[in-house]
Amino acid sequence: MERKSLESVAANYPYLQGLWAIPMGFSTIIVGISNLQRRPAGLLLLGIIVGGEALTLVAYLLIARYYRHNYGEVTRTRGRRLREAVAVVAWVGVLFVGANRFLLWSLDSPLCIYAAAFALATLVCYAILVGLRAHHIIIWGAVLLAGLLPIWGGLGVDRDAVAMFPLGVALIASGLLDQRLLVRSLRSSSQSIDSCNARE
Amino acid sequence: MPESNDEFVLDQLIHVPARLAIMTVLSSVEAADFVFLQRTTGLTKGNLSSHLTKLEEAGLVKIEKKFVNKRPNTTVALTPEGKERTAAHWDKLERLKSLSKTPSEG
Numbered sequence: 001m002e003r004k005s006l007e008s009v010a011a012n013y014p015y016l017q018g019l020w021a022i023p024m025g026f027s028t029i030i031v032g033i034s035n036l037q038r039r040p041a042g043l044l045l046l047g048i049i050v051g052g053e054a055l056t057l058v059a060y061l062l063i064a065r066y067y068r069h070n071y072g073e074v075t076r077t078r079g080r081r082l083r084e085a086v087a088v089v090a091w092v093g094v095l096f097v098g099a100n101r102f103l104l105w106s107l108d109s110p111l112c113i114y115a116a117a118f119a120l121a122t123l124v125c126y127a128i129l130v131g132l133r134a135h136h137i138i139i140w141g142a143v144l145l146a147g148l149l150p151i152w153g154g155l156g157v158d159r160d161a162v163a164m165f166p167l168g169v170a171l172i173a174s175g176l177l178d179q180r181l182l183v184r185s186l187r188s189s190s191q192s193i194d195s196c197n198a199r200e
Numbered sequence: 201m202p203e204s205n206d207e208f209v210l211d212q213l214i215h216v217p218a219r220l221a222i223m224t225v226l227s228s229v230e231a232a233d234f235v236f237l238q239r240t241t242g243l244t245k246g247n248l249s250s251h252l253t254k255l256e257e258a259g260l261v262k263i264e265k266k267f268v269n270k271r272p273n274t275t276v277a278l279t280p281e282g283k284e285r286t287a288a289h290w291d292k293l294e295r296l297k298s299l300s301k302t303p304s305e306g
Contacts, residue, residue, distance in 0.1 A: 073232070
């Protein structure tokens with residue numbers, strides 16, 4: 001039985017509930033669609049936004065119930081809550097301050113600083129909350145690099161709205177892999193106790 | 201050489217793997233509910249209940265039972281003594297582990 005792994009399973013549990021990222025990812029994609037210059041018009045757009053957000057809300061409620069019934073709940077320590085606050089401030093700081101003020105956000109740029117800043121902010125957030133895992137580095141590192149490639153020039157004003165699509169997909173993929181990590185870490189903690197009991 | 205044998209006497213109440221796991225999980229959060237403890241330890245309801253009762257009787261955990269959305273919910277948290285004894289127990293285990301790795305002096 002490993003002390004560190006048991007402690008980290010409980011401490012990281014709130015942050016590895018990756019299913020939350022599925023509605024979050026879909027919401028991001030909907031924001032992308034609604035911000036396109038050449039977006040669907042009238043009732044279709046309204047249907048996409050209202051329908052999409054209603055589905056997102058239902059998904060949030062179902063996911064909350066799923067976690068509560070199947071995995072239970074923990075109350076975080078004051079230290080963890082403080083760390084969360086630091087992570088949120090860092091995320092907002094990197095995304096908005098970094099991208100707007102210091103990286104020269106420009107419509108003429110062939111780069112997508114918004115996507116790169118979003119990926120960097122998310123990596124910083126994960127690093128503060130749970131420590132970076134391989135899938136975080138691969139997924140968000142790829143988005144960061146994609147944002148810094150000079151391939152976005154032809155999109156003009158739609159650049160940031162189009163960037164919402166890969167960001168939404170990255171959120172969903174990263175969340176699903178977080179969920180897999182959570183399931184595996186819970187399984188290995190209970191198996192380590194089983195093996196200790198068997199040796200007794 | 202250790203100064204006294206007491207330094208290496210293990211806390212028998214906590215040393216049971218299931219109880220040590222419960223205490224360790226609880227030491228990294230403010231509180232956890234019954235379902236979460238069951239998930240992390242893999243214990244059956246009855247087994248977990250009986251370990252929690254023993255820990256509560258010893259004053260190491262505090263159990264709160266309430267209803268959330270008309271469903272029973274049991275929340276468990278370590279008491280200050282529970283926190284102290286869990287940390288002390290792991291310290292002893294780690295010292296014993298490091299002693300067992302130290303090559304014996306000729």
